[in-house]
Amino acid sequence: MPPGPEDVLPGRKPVRELLADQPRTVDDVLLRQGLRGPDIEAIVTACREAHVRFRFVPAGDLDRIFPGNHQGVLARLVAGELASVADVLAAARAAPLPVALALDRVQDPGNVGTLARTLYALGGGGLILPRHEGARLGPAAAKAAAGTLSRLPVAKATNLARALDEAVEAGFTVIGAAGEDGAQNALTARPPFPLVLVLGNEEEGIRPGIRKRCQALLRIPQARPLDSMNVAQAGAIILGRLAALVFPQG
Numbered sequence: 001m002p003p004g005p006e007d008v009l010p011g012r013k014p015v016r017e018l019l020a021d022q023p024r025t026v027d028d029v030l031l032r033q034g035l036r037g038p039d040i041e042a043i044v045t046a047c048r049e050a051h052v053r054f055r056f057v058p059a060g061d062l063d064r065i066f067p068g069n070h071q072g073v074l075a076r077l078v079a080g081e082l083a084s085v086a087d088v089l090a091a092a093r094a095a096p097l098p099v100a101l102a103l104d105r106v107q108d109p110g111n112v113g114t115l116a117r118t119l120y121a122l123g124g125g126g127l128i129l130p131r132h133e134g135a136r137l138g139p140a141a142a143k144a145a146a147g148t149l150s151r152l153p154v155a156k157a158t159n160l161a162r163a164l165d166e167a168v169e170a171g172f173t174v175i176g177a178a179g180e181d182g183a184q185n186a187l188t189a190r191p192p193f194p195l196v197l198v199l200g201n202e203e204e205g206i207r208p209g210i211r212k213r214c215q216a217l218l219r220i221p222q223a224r225p226l227d228s229m230n231v232a233q234a235g236a237i238i239l240g241r242l243a244a245l246v247f248p249q250g
Contacts, residue, residue, distance in 0.1 A: 007077045007138045010070035012039045016046060018075055023050035024082040027136055027156075030065070031056050032072035043073060051158050053132050079142035080150035085128055085163045088155045089170050089194075092125025097243050098194035100167070102128040102174075104160060104210045105201040106231055109135045113144025114232040115199070120148035122243040128163050128196070131156040164213040167196045174198060176206050176214035177234055183219035186238050190245060191216060197242070199235050 009018055016039070018026060029047050031040060033056045047054040062070055083091075092100035101119055106112055112135045116127060134156065135141060142149055157163035164174050175191050176198040198214055200206035206214070220229065220237055 007079075008066050009075040009077060010066050010068060010073065012043065012071045012073045015073050015075045016043055019043065019046040019050055019052065022081070023052055025077055026050070026052045027076045027078045027138065028052065029054040030062060030074045030076065032059050032062055033057060035072045040073075051131060076136065076138060078137040078149075078154070079139075079145070080137075080154065083126065083153035083155050085155045085157055085166055086170075087153045088126035088128055089167055089172065091153045092172075092196075093170075093194050095125035096123030097125070097239075097246050099124045099239065099242055100126050100128060100172070100194075100196045101235065101239075102160065102164060102167075102196050102198045102210075103130075103134060104198055104206050105130060105133045105204070106199060107135050107202060108231075109138065109141035110144040111135070111202065111230070111232040112137065113141040113146075113149065115235045116141075116145040116148045116152055116154075118232070118236045118239055120145075120152055122239050123246075124152075124239065125194075126153035126155070128155045128157055128160070130160040131158050161209050161213055164196065164198070164210065168213070168215075172196050173216070174214050175216045175218055176200070176211055177219075177238055178205060178211070178217040179219050180217065181219075183217035186218035186220050186241055189216070189218055189241075191218075191242075193246070195242075197235070197238060199231050202231055 066074055088100050092098055173192050173195040
């Protein structure tokens with residue numbers, strides 16, 4: 001029997017125990033469609049109580065992820081233990097670059113990992129992702145992050161809009177990256193710190209409900225026309241500008 005991936009925990013009892021003891025290490029839980037019984041009800045209840053996303057999937061999907069005996073239940077693990085939103089904000093406030101990244105439905109784990117790597121290198125504080133609509137923080141994200149996902153606090157917020165409200169209440173400025181004409185030039189803007197930089201989905205950008213929480217929008221001026229810019233590239237450019245404001249003699 002071939003070994004399963006290292007970021008997956010199979011089995012009903014192991015998954016229940018992990019949810020009880022270390023729920024912040026769980027990205028999501030997959031259950032086989034049609035499963036019923038006390039064990040499954042207990043796992044679903046534990047997921048809800050710990051705010052861990054779960055879903056029922058066809059048996060073939062589970063078999064592809066883990067070819068061994070999974071008992072119809074798999075927990076997929078994060079690259080590092082998840083933090084709370086408050087943890088991320090505290091880390092950002094104390095960081096050399098007092099910035100946290102909020103990623104609104106960024107789907108590509110490689111983009112998340114690359115942004116984490118950039119944020120860490122520039123001295124940023126941590127990341128906030130939506131719990132149910134963001135990329136998995138598994139091997140692809142960890143590889144792109146080159147180890148930095150385990151060095152930065154990462155929170156998965158049940159409600160990203162509420163997390164941004166929490167940031168504002170804690171004294172943070174919330175700014176979003178958007179390409180519209182009314183947005184400020186990202187290369188000349190001087191937003192106040194500490195701040196949360198919001199980056200949107202690769203195709204649709206920032207959702208309207210999240211955009212309402214942004215106190216300012218930044219756009220990246222382009223010398224040549226380009227349909228779009230990769231979210232990790234755009235984030236790196238804006239983070240570089242913010243770092244230049246904090247470390248002007250660096």
